[in-house]
Amino acid sequence: MSLFDCGEKQLSRRGLLGAAALTGLAGAGVSTQLAYAAPGHTGDTLVVLSLHGGFDGLSALAPIGDPDYYKARPAIGVPKAQVIAGDGSFGLHPALAPLLPLWKSGKLAGVHAVGQSNPTRSHFAAMEAMENAAPGTSLRTGWLGRMLGATGASGALAGVSVGAAMPDRLFAGPAPSVSMAGIDKFTLAGDSSARPRAAALRAMYADAPAPQAAPALAADKALTASAAVRASSYTPANGATYPATELGAALRDVARLIKAEVGLATAAVDCGDWDMHEGLGAAVKGQRMYDNLTDLALALAAFAADLGPDGMNSVTLLTISEFGRRVQENGSRGADHGHGNAMLLLGGGVKGGQVYAKWPGLAPAALVAGDLAVTTDYRSVIGEVLQKRCGLGSLAEVFPSVAPSTFGLVTAR
Numbered sequence: 001m002s003l004f005d006c007g008e009k010q011l012s013r014r015g016l017l018g019a020a021a022l023t024g025l026a027g028a029g030v031s032t033q034l035a036y037a038a039p040g041h042t043g044d045t046l047v048v049l050s051l052h053g054g055f056d057g058l059s060a061l062a063p064i065g066d067p068d069y070y071k072a073r074p075a076i077g078v079p080k081a082q083v084i085a086g087d088g089s090f091g092l093h094p095a096l097a098p099l100l101p102l103w104k105s106g107k108l109a110g111v112h113a114v115g116q117s118n119p120t121r122s123h124f125a126a127m128e129a130m131e132n133a134a135p136g137t138s139l140r141t142g143w144l145g146r147m148l149g150a151t152g153a154s155g156a157l158a159g160v161s162v163g164a165a166m167p168d169r170l171f172a173g174p175a176p177s178v179s180m181a182g183i184d185k186f187t188l189a190g191d192s193s194a195r196p197r198a199a200a201l202r203a204m205y206a207d208a209p210a211p212q213a214a215p216a217l218a219a220d221k222a223l224t225a226s227a228a229v230r231a232s233s234y235t236p237a238n239g240a241t242y243p244a245t246e247l248g249a250a251l252r253d254v255a256r257l258i259k260a261e262v263g264l265a266t267a268a269v270d271c272g273d274w275d276m277h278e279g280l281g282a283a284v285k286g287q288r289m290y291d292n293l294t295d296l297a298l299a300l301a302a303f304a305a306d307l308g309p310d311g312m313n314s315v316t317l318l319t320i321s322e323f324g325r326r327v328q329e330n331g332s333r334g335a336d337h338g339h340g341n342a343m344l345l346l347g348g349g350v351k352g353g354q355v356y357a358k359w360p361g362l363a364p365a366a367l368v369a370g371d372l373a374v375t376t377d378y379r380s381v382i383g384e385v386l387q388k389r390c391g392l393g394s395l396a397e398v399f400p401s402v403a404p405s406t407f408g409l410v411t412a413r
Helices: 067-072 094-104 123-132 143-151 197-205 210-225 227-231 246-259 288-312 378-389
Strands: 032-036 045-051 108-115 178-180 264-271 315-320 341-347 355-357
Touching: 045 246, 045 378, 094 108, 094 288, 108 378, 143 264, 143 378, 197 210, 210 227, 246 264, 246 288, 288 315, 288 341, 315 378, 341 378
Parallel strands: 045 264, 045 315, 108 355
Antiparallel strands: 032 178, 032 264, 108 341, 315 341
16 A cells, blocks of 8 residues: 555555655546755746647647648638637637637747657657657656756655656656645645654654665655645635646646745646547537637636736746647548647747747648658757746756757747
């Protein structure tokens, strides 16, 4: 039995011997991992939202100016008349309407034709490669783990743990972090005044060799550091209303930690159910893509409202997904595994209100085995954010042999 109360299910791959394994945000679709910086950290809090399953960027940011889009997607393409914030080349899916004020105020942007250089349609292989983000090297750490080390983020809650829906590869490495089912569930199982397990844990490892004692004592410090947050009730600010979804609950807890000023350096949130081989559907309510995008938009809008303009000035949220969907729709009103994709960026330093892209086109001759070509490495997009907003010096420490994008996606702090 785990020492930690995992809420709805127990989530630990490394256990106490590998890291301070605590709890993951329970549920099939979402888990949250939190890494806290040293008190002197001055960079943005980076929130990485993984849209697992293969997000369809061709629906979310529809290339309405490309005639081959509608030839390939007669049933599921987003009609020009239905997009919002269209500029003649791209338009937002109508289900993203809750994000329109952020788009118009320049706090939300899109980047298209992004992805990994090596096409693969295997979820496992693509996820592994994206979270390691160092192909062709001997590095086995995760890029967020390397970011923590490179920026000097450390402290009681800067370790790695693994939730059920979030593989450990993203944070893998020597920098500690912690995974939780939710702030209020982040407790040592059975710990109470009558059964003081935390005190017993400290006593048990007080004289143990450092390699043995470190994971357990790190877990104890993480619990202590977050105790004040758990002890206080929380009401979202500015009338923010999070949707009653796993993603809504996850982002609510991230906002809560940011506002508690615990030194949050990066939060990784996992949101699944984007593998739409069938039923992706037309751009109308009740269709799978429309409803999923609505939930995503409501959660992101609530997160931004909760933090307010001042809070968002020190936060950058970006989305990633292991691959996109094929350009051609299939016979089940869906789209199969593809290659090129789109990312969303949200934050006070984002130069938004537009889609950035080196657009390759969707003509058959421009495709890669039937897929949207990748013209921008997803790591270069993240790299620009890391250097301009998160205080990273050398990008090579996180993404070897990758240069930051030159789009000018964000302003420097």
